[in-house]
Amino acid sequence: DSGVTQTPKHLITATGQRVTLRCSPRSGDLSVYWYQQSLDQGLQFLIQYYNGEERAKGNILERFSAQQFPDLHSELNLSSLELGDSALYFCASRWGDRGTGELFFGEGSRLTVL
Amino acid sequence: GENVEQHPSTLSVQEGDSAVIKCTYSDSASNYFPWYKQELGKGPQLIIDIRSNVGEKKDQRIAVTLNKTAKHFSLHITETQPEDSAVYFCAASLSRSNDYKLSFGAGTTVTVRA
Numbered sequence: 001d002s003g004v005t006q007t008p009k010h011l012i013t014a015t016g017q018r019v020t021l022r023c024s025p026r027s028g029d030l031s032v033y034w035y036q037q038s039l040d041q042g043l044q045f046l047i048q049y050y051n052g053e054e055r056a057k058g059n060i061l062e063r064f065s066a067q068q069f070p071d072l073h074s075e076l077n078l079s080s081l082e083l084g085d086s087a088l089y090f091c092a093s094r095w096g097d098r099g100t101g102e103l104f105f106g107e108g109s110r111l112t113v114l
Numbered sequence: 115g116e117n118v119e120q121h122p123s124t125l126s127v128q129e130g131d132s133a134v135i136k137c138t139y140s141d142s143a144s145n146y147f148p149w150y151k152q153e154l155g156k157g158p159q160l161i162i163d164i165r166s167n168v169g170e171k172k173d174q175r176i177a178v179t180l181n182k183t184a185k186h187f188s189l190h191i192t193e194t195q196p197e198d199s200a201v202y203f204c205a206a207s208l209s210r211s212n213d214y215k216l217s218f219g220a221g222t223t224v225t226v227r228a
Contacts, residue, residue: 002157033215042120042203043158043218056215090157101146101207103216105157 003027004106006091012112018079021109025072025093031055032074033103034066037088049074078111086113116141118206120219128227133191135222137204140185144206147180147187148216152201161202162189194226 003026013019025032034046045058049068060066063081068074078085088110092103117140127133139147148163164171164178164187171178175194180187191198201223205216 002159004157035218042118042220043205043216045215045217048215058215092157101148101163101216102160103158105150105159107155107157 002104002106004091004093004104006089006106006109008109009107010110010112012114013081014114015081015083017081017113018077019081019111021076021078021089021091021111023074023076023091023093023106025074025091026095026104029093029095029104030072031094032068032072033092033094034060034074034076035090035092035105037090037108039087043090046076081113083113086111116144116206116208116217118204118217118219120204120222122222123220124223124225126225126227127194129194129196131194133189133194133198133224133226135189135202135204135224136186137188137206137219138184138186139206139217141206141208142182142185143208146207147178148205148207149176149178149189150203150205150218152203152221154200158203191224194224196226196228199224199226 005024030051035043046060048056066076088108090108092105120137145166150158151161152158177190201221204219207216
């Protein structure tokens, strides 16, 4: 158990809809990262937050947004969903900006868009 | 941005044999190279990492080598066991103080035959 909790584990929705994925980082971890894993593809970095502030952005679509709350949990919002958004979305956390680079991943939220 | 290529995409080895996975990266400024193992239904987990100031690192049956000149690094698993069957991802990152986003390879599915 990595200590990172993601909900929901599975989600099925229709095109055009909006969903919210939730992540609780390890206790004490200030950094949260979101990754997308599509079929036969590696992990694509979406966005990083550190202590409530956006720190780095990857190839995140404009239809997607995220935030990190004062209690350090994070949410990834996906709107106007398309079939191609079907993927496994991972959240990872890390203690801070410095030191070990190890990311601790949750078990992912599998999104299916029909 | 950083581009990481990983080969092979699949690898089948006999139990007890060695497995080697190779990755190349594009950004010569990258200085942190972790390897993650993803078991079925789980999130990726760090198994070993190496920084650019060393050329090789070992941890029991696992070793990683880094060639900065050629911009490639490799994972070596010796005496493979059935529990080594998983998807392995290499990654590269420039570990600045406020930016630790990892660029991952596409993954290698390793199957260890009993």
